[in-house]
Amino acid sequence: MKTEKPVQDKPEGKPAAASGQTSAEPGIEERAGTVLEWMADRGIFLFTAALILVAAVFVDGFASLTNITDVFNRAAPIGIVAVGMTFVVISANYLDLSVVAQVATSAVILIAVSNEYGFVLAILAAIMVALLYGFVNGVAVGVFKANAVIVTLSTTFIGLGLLRWFSGGSIYFGPPDGAVRLFGSTRIGPIPLSMVVLVAMTLLLSFVLNRTTFGFLVKAYGSNREATRLTGANTSMVVIGAFIITALAAMVGGFVLAAFSNTAVSSMSDGFDFRALAAIIVGGTSVFGGRGSVLRTLLGVVFVSVLTNIMVLSGLGFGFQQMAIGLLIVAAVSVDALARKASVS
């Protein structure tokens, strides 16, 4: 049988993007570690270091103690929200948009209720509200299997609506000698208390994610929810837990934000959802779930804050900053998706 074969010498395999790790061990599927995978996994370390270096050399006023502490003082509320929200992202439920409403509600409760009924009751009220947020979001997403983006977009509306209805949009001021003011102005040496809270929250939540059975289940659920269910885990509780952790972190973020200026208003947390998401994704936590860490989010917070600071110091306006954050998220999720495609196929 003679069959003339037309030329069809297709080059075999992937182009030369393959890096050094060729594991020819039996039983292992050979997989080229691509530049993209490397970027999604390790890029943040390099980028953050490079950014700080560049800023220190080229941007006037960056490398001063005042500036650095100021950067972190401003970054703390969003950072605290972001380390909490990392749980929702790792559980493969995209994000919790309602942190915007949660942060503002917590801030207003802290100042308004302290003014009327005292500090302790304010904290208790805020905790109740945070648990309610976490529970409502968690049940809708984890039990009813509703889409997390739409659920939390809706609870943002509900929460901000309620807050504006009750507060009438007014600004609340704390007394100049109150506990809130004290909390906002205390420094340990040069370090503001907000920064201490951020680091403490990061360490605590990092422990919860990495060392407890709950954190383990959050990761496993994000990696494969059906496989996790089939090991006998109560997956609804995993999702509810992830939303409750996010809500409690958002509450603490709201406290820190209120203490920063000793004021609270319903619109004070605009943009927290996306800024927190930017930090999480840039840090290398995958929106597909199952991969990521709280420490990475802290690194993402540093990156985003330094980048914002550079833009501010360079005289670039808020519009430009907003656009840059948007671009950053698109770039980071694209790298995440491409790296996943490369690793899964």
Add this chain to the structure above:
Amino acid sequence: MSDQLAVNTDPGAATRPVVEAVGISKAFGGVQAVDGVSLAVAPGEIHAVVGENGAGKSTLMRTLSGIINPDSGQVLVDGVALEGGDTRAALAAGISLVHQELSLVPEMTVAENIVLGSTPTNAGFTNRREQRRIAAEALEEIGVSVDLDENISRLSMALRQFVEIARAVARKPRVLILDEPTATLTPAETDYLLDMLQRLAERGLAILYISHRIPEIFRICDRITVLRDGQHVDTVDVADTQPDAVVKMMVGRELEATLGSRRDARPGEVIVSAKGIRAAGVNGIDLEVRAGEIVGLGGLVGAGRTELIRAILGADPRSAGDVTLTHDGKVHRINSYGGAIRAGFGYIPEERRTDGLALTMSVTDNIALPNRRFLSRASILERSRIKKFAKKLADTVGLRPPDVTREVGQFSGGNQQKVVLAKWLGREPVAIVLDEPTRGVDVGAKAEIHRLVRALADDGKAVLVVSSDLPELLDLSDTIHVVRDGKIMGTLARDEADEAKVMALASGQTLGADAGSDATPEGEL
């Protein structure tokens, strides 16, 4: 060098093939799925492709239709090579695949589904009249009458299968590929389908027909190509062969010789008892598994076996029936999946990638997942114990390489399956349920998994296995229940079971008289 020069000038032009596969090879992660297989189909021919599960039939068909790009070899249409892995080119050249899994859009109408992918348009808008005309014509061609405006979700499985074929026919194909089209059909529907295919072939269409059902093949096909372990065994004319000869070629050994490696089973008391189980796809099944016993569930794809075990475990809801698990003198009533696991069930699901493993996590994490309570104190994981635990289990199942820190997704199918086993072995389950435990697994890993399953039974566990791999089912099981239409159609003890009996019960059709005198079902239970 151009494609035009490559026209086949074979002198035997009377039966010149429409489509040829030449030396196709394809490996998936170390497993050679298809190895240098060639195949040719002539116009008007119905060509059967047979082989056991994993023989490479589906991979070959997916290569022909451009879904898979082969590692080597070519697909020729009229002697002209197609670009490998290009579904559009294959479709344009006239190769139409009717998918094994139904690929219709349930929310769309019959007409919309038939033209999907080549919807006729007028200046960018859907041309509804043309759409209905094409759909009506395709349905008429296959001789099926169904409302063009009905949603697919409202049709029976059989009608969906016919719409799927109409969709392939609407593309005016020259070759139609059908992969197990009768798996979910009743005998009457099957008859209808087979007649339809014969009519289409008489009009000059070339048909590639994949089926496990030997009687169907002998009824309509002209030639049979037999594959085994990815290799081409032979291509024979139906007129020159007998069903048992074909089965022998598929299996590669004398059927009687399969009973060699059996262990001596001395089943103990009843551990798992399921009574009157009803659920979606399950129509009243009673089942018992004893300590030290391996009970096999045989049957065709879609017979309701997976549905049955999921209903037993409570992984999917059941509408009626009671399940108990008895051990240490305690009777556990199983009402939820969580309860089943706590009582001592282990479940190795059919789809290890979607249901069995967290692929982005390490082997250690996957093994720790169902054992997390035991491996933690006050909800805090004990890392060093987890590491030791995972290593030990990886050794038990023979993970290769034994690197438990690697992501599971990086291992081959066989090793992934070993990790799924290891997860559950760690819990020391009382009863273990395995669904297609060696599907897509290479020969070596398969033998090791069989060894582990036998060891579990020897250790006094109750084992329930679903397998479409007949030699595996016969080899492992002490008792085989054959399931069809959600009911147990027959129960075969180890000494009386053979492939012919299982297949006869599974398909509900007696084999042709040539297939041997002992091939009739043992009476319908």
